[in-house]
Amino acid sequence: MDLLEHQGKEILSRYGIETPRGTVVDTPESLPAVDIPLPWVLKAQVPAGGRMKAGGIRMAHSVKEARRATDEMLGSSLHGCRVDRVLVEEQVPVDWEWYLCLTIDRSLRMPRLLFSRRGGIEVEETGEMLQLPVNPLVGLQEHHLRRMEKPARPVARRLYHLFREMDCELAEINPLAVVDGRPLALDAKITVNHNALYRHPELLQHDPRLTPLEQEAQKMGLAFVQEEGEVGVIANGAGLTMATMDALQDYGARGLFLDLCGTDDARQVERALSLMHRAGPRVILLNLFGGITKCDTVARGVLSALEKGMDTPIVARIRGTNEEQARQMLADRVESHLSFQEAVHRTAALGRGS
Template identity: 35%
Template sequence: MKLFEYQVKKIMREFGILVPRGEVFFDLEQAKNHLEKVGEGVIKAQVLTGGRGKAGGVKIFSNPAEGFELAEAILKMTIKGEKVQAILIEEKIPIEQELYLSIFVDGRIKKPVVIASKAGGVDIEEVPEEEILKLPVDPLIGVRNYHGNLVAQKLGLTGDLGKQLATLLINLYRIFETYQAELVEINPLVISREKLIAADGKMTVDDDARFRWPADLPFNEEKTPLEKRAEEIGVSFVELDGDIAVMANGAGITMATLDLIAYFGGRPKNFMDAGGGANAEQMAKALDLLISTNPKAILINIFGGITRCDEVAKAYLTVKQEREITVPVVIRLVGTNEDIGVKMLQEAGVESFSSLREAVIKAVELAKVGGDN
């Protein structure tokens, strides 16, 4: 689960990390009163997605009237499909240098890793590898002063700034441990008037560790309406930005299907894992959900194990009988009761594939011609 910036900064403040003075507002009228008091500052859209700065969700204002105009505009914004829920109004601080600092869980080595760079203020993915320090942390030891000294040296911080960095890093790791975080990031970490200040903060916590979260940590709903509907059906679903809707049974086979679609020049519209034991009724509901997304093609890829191929065929034919399916559907069936499922589809005049490669190529072709049957 991701946290909003204002939530992250509240936690950082409680753990002794300096952040700019600021207040969050969900109501424009309340924001107006605050703007008249502060006069100038920075307005930041509060969304759980990235890229808000490039989208115009972060603005500097120099007087209350300008601030009110910007606040009103930002509160009406939608950034990467997410409506702005609140604005954070902060003081404008002088910036002498921008740095990058984060701690994240590296699943490959199964340890927390400290990431630091002098190139703050930009996406860390854009920074050359040689300009990034990656420092694995033994979870049995945690972050110590010597970690801070190494990071300070990499960032070119000496004297009091180096000591501040060491303390800040220890406190950041305390947040990381306390809140069962997958990522805690400060970008940029700025040097301002001989102080290190977290000008921005991001934090992702582990949903599976929710029972261990501190009681004061709020729960932010990140699922879209479609993802909530899929959850009610009992399937795993994530919206993507393509035009080929996908249903498969198992996370691995679903990811492989998405990769193949991309390999052959297509664009998947979603990730849908119908699970290993979905029945015909559940599969029919899942298929109905896919149809409602208005894709250019639908690809159903089933490797029958617990989920039988005849149940999948029955689900598709049920939906086909109940409503007109105007989008082309490509079905690949292999495994348990494959012969029964294929025969059911053939008797209804529906073609099926045994080769995933052929099925994907067909789906991509159909999507490229605009979904014509």
């Protein structure tokens, strides 16, 4: 999970790494209330790099100038990401810029510390990068830190603690500036291992890139992607779900993605159907290959959802463990097909309204 810059800086601050004064706004009208001395740096909050060159970072010497720039950024697309928030920060005089990063070296199977005495844009092209493997059993040591400038050493130590405790795949400060002799993190890029998010529920609660339904699904343990589409695809397994969506596209329909993630709980199936119903597709395609997720369990979840008033039409293709029992349970309640192609063709037609 890639955090936005302001989220990363909040975490840096918790670990004692100083950042510029800043606040996040989502409307230009909020700017007059910002209690930070001008001039300001305005930063579009998207999980992507290269914002400066793309016009996602701008300077403002007055509130009027800031309102104009913020109005242009909000609602725009930057590297394929919609800008919904802008970080407003104080502009600071920089004496020097460094680059500091911790990442995973997958070839060595351990963290790697990267440090450069030149930070900022295109730092990777300078060829002056210090790269030090860090044995996770002993952690960051003095012999690592001695190869860095003194002001950067305490920042590196704190960043390493953050990297380990927050289950990071990447913790990058670029640039790490020297301002009046003290280190200051002017930017932050933090990636948290998706499989460790259950240990950091606060990150899920404040992810602006997820829709409310996607956030709800994540809390349920379901994999849901709410895109524009006429067909709600529910299957067990990401591969089967994606294959079903590809087949729908061949028949001229678009699908919303929901993976049951291997559940054998009828209540979880009911919740998945309710969630998909609220996403508003014209029809739901339930494509199930029963193994761990038994077919009759899914059928009980479907019946429960229907009894509670879910009225979105369902086309089902159910094969695997207890499939005959499941088909009997759902007879006269949902449209059922044995053939994958027939189920997809029929669902696509309903989705298109034909």
